[in-house]
Amino acid sequence: MTKTGFVIANLFRKRTRTILTLLSVTMAFLLFGLLQSVNYLFSAGADALGATRLMTQARVSFTQSLPLSMVPKLESVPGVARVAYSQWFGGIWQDNTPVFVFSVDPARYHDVYPEYVMPEAQWREFARTRTAMVAGRQIADKYGWKVGQHIPISSNIYPQKNGSKAWAFDLVGIFDGKDEDWKKRTNQVLINHDYFDEANQFVKGRTNFYILRLTDADKAQSVIRTVDAMFENSLDETKTQTEKEFNLSFVKQLGDIGLIVRWILFAVFFTLLLVVGNTMAQSVRERIPELAVLKTLGFSDGAVLGFVIAEAFALCALGGLVGLVLASLAGAALEKGTGGQFALHLSGWVWLLGLITIVLMSLAVGLLPGLRAQRLRIVDALAGR
Amino acid sequence: MSESMVQVTNVTKIYERGTQQVEVLHGLTLQIPRGDFVALMGPSGSGKTTLLNLIGGLDQPTSGEVWVGGSRIDRMPSGQLAAWRARNVGFVFQFYNLIPVLTAEGNVELPLLLTKLSAAQRRKNAAVALQVVGLADRAGHKPSELSGGQEQRVAIARALVSDPQILVCDEPTGDLDRKTADDILGLLQVLNRDHGKTIVMVTHDPKAAEFARRTLHLEKGQLLEQSAA
Structure with missing residues (x-):
């Protein structure tokens, strides 16, 4: 003992x-x-060190949209290589199952997120077809979606001009992640922003946030400062941050x-x-x-x-x-x-x-x-x- | 047996009970030679257990001197006294006071945790002590799995394991039947006779006192007379 x-x-x-x-x-x-x-x-x-992408949203809240007229201004900022934008759709699949659906400009999104891989023909089809949607591998597998299907997805925010919240899209591609880390991030759906912009009842020519791909990681801090300074005291003041902090800010809304x-x-x-x-x-x-x-x-x-x-x-x-x-x-x-x-x-x-x-x-x-x-x-x- | 193991000189012990002071021992003087087996008898409240506690270093007198095994312990600081007890005194209580969560072997080994012995040596010493009290085959049993007599034997083994000079026993057979009590007292006699342990035992039982070499009688905090067994 x-x-x-x-x-x-x-x-x-x-x-x-x-x-x-x-x-x-x-x-x-x-x-x-x-x-x-x-x-x-x-x-x-916000640790901007090493960030190659930044997110720009309205300063007050990401629920407040920004005009698409900002795109050329953002692209003119030194250090910004390409700009994409993304609009929250509020998708509902079948019996009240929420799905992450964003309306995007297909070509810009493809340029800004090279980590998402899909055959080029499917990217082109996505850009060409107004009612197109592409789904991440995870969500497609989860719901058994196949390319070519016509998939009904409602929006709990945006009705169409006829007042109906029931939308339907043609699945033209399924994207995957380039590595294990990105494969985990394929639980979202992308739709064509041109179609959304034209068909929805509420917003026109606006988006929830911009994604800025940088020329190199060292430019992150200066781009953040330049972008936010550019729109200071305007009707659309901005808040630019790293992707990581942007994702966390969703939960920070709780308090x-x-x-x-x-x-x-x-x-x-x-x-x-x-x-x-x-x-x-x-x-x-x-x-x-x-x-x-x-x-x-x-x-x-x-x-x-x-x-x-x-x-x-x-x-x-x-x-x-x-x-x-x-x-x-x-x-x-x-x-x-x-x-x-x-x-x-x-x-x-x-x-x-x-x-x-x-x-x-x-x-x-x-x-x-x-x-x-x-x-x-x-x-x-x-x-x- | 002429060398003195215990020398108590003019000891007084006063307890404070609330606002009252109770003098339990009144200038008591006592000498116990090395190798003696003494029974302390007397009515309840006569000061037997108090005297035993002073000899065992569990308590200290209000005045007077207590020498045990050549050390003066009546003014020893608490930490020093604890270390002295560990080296010099073995205690046996009426209700055995074993640790219920430990086996017989664990209980016997407990005092050895205070020594620098290795774990293997501690186990070996505990096994020897259990053998001396005739309980080698019950080493792995917990107190709840032993009879009263067996528990008291484990308690005696625990008292013996660090090879103390003196065993202090407070009513060691008070909770046992006659036959078992006689076995335990016989064991104490063997320890006194064959192993040379000095034993001071408090008892109410005249038959138990007969196992001692001599009996001291206390009454109202004073020593009356002594009788040889």
């Missing part, structure tokens, strides 16, 4: 209670891992993610402190005579305090590490599920924060019962006083 073995044996003396407490700790750290990763993701900020995360974690850990603290206090209270025996045998006051804190640490570390590992797995699953759009892998920083939290929590829940154990007088404890 070792001191560690002794601590573990004591930890599991009430197996059910310990397992339930461990599950609480595990769940708390699972949440901690995921939410801190979300927080980290959103607080990472201050950092604040939400902090409050949730505060509530979770406050509850957890009460639960684990109560478990530890109860565990020590139940074995006051045993702790007195340890002192009788020659274990010092400090050693007894150490045993109690080590037990609290074992409880928090075991549950905490399992929770963080689960968060890591869940993050990877989420990343895969969103086609790599939300990379929720636990960073070294989140692991470090988790480990610090484990240590602090162990001290918080172990110190009071530990001090009680440290201070108990042997003769009183043995006599049950």
